[in-house]
Amino acid sequence: MARRGGDRDTDAAGEGGVGHRVECRLDELLARRGMTVTQLARRVGVTVVNLSVLKNNRARAVRFSTLTALCDALDCQPGDLFRVVPGRPGQPTDRAPSRSA
Numbered sequence: 001m002a003r004r005g006g007d008r009d010t011d012a013a014g015e016g017g018v019g020h021r022v023e024c025r026l027d028e029l030l031a032r033r034g035m036t037v038t039q040l041a042r043r044v045g046v047t048v049v050n051l052s053v054l055k056n057n058r059a060r061a062v063r064f065s066t067l068t069a070l071c072d073a074l075d076c077q078p079g080d081l082f083r084v085v086p087g088r089p090g091q092p093t094d095r096a097p098s099r100s101a
Contacts, residue, residue, distance in 0.1 A: 021085045026055040029074050029081065043073040 030040065037055065041048045046066060053059050067078055074081070 020060070021087050022057075023083050023085050024054050024057055024059070025081060025083060026051070026070075029076060033074060035074075040070075040073055044069040 026037075030037065037048055037051050041051050044051075044066065046069075054062065067081070070081060071077060
């Protein structure tokens with residue numbers, strides 16, 4: 001997927017992209033701190049769009065500098081922001097596991 005200029009800290013996975021099981025818990029952290037995505041974007045220096053990509057689990061990469069800024073702004077550790085969900089390797093987080101009858 002082509003990226004436009006500007007902030008390039010996150011890269012949305014296109015259709016057919018490699019799945020992963022990393023889940024972003026940004027919604028939970030924002031709610032606990034009474035902060036909006038817009039407020040966080042201003043504090044961290046990234047676009048609201050890129051935070052939304054991250055928040056909605058569509059990001060494929062995050063720069064360490066952005067991760068550090070997020071953790072500083074949210075007063076958290078990377079493990080508070082991300083977790084690996086149980087499942088098979090390569091199984092995307094946004095799809096339910098298939099069940100056989």
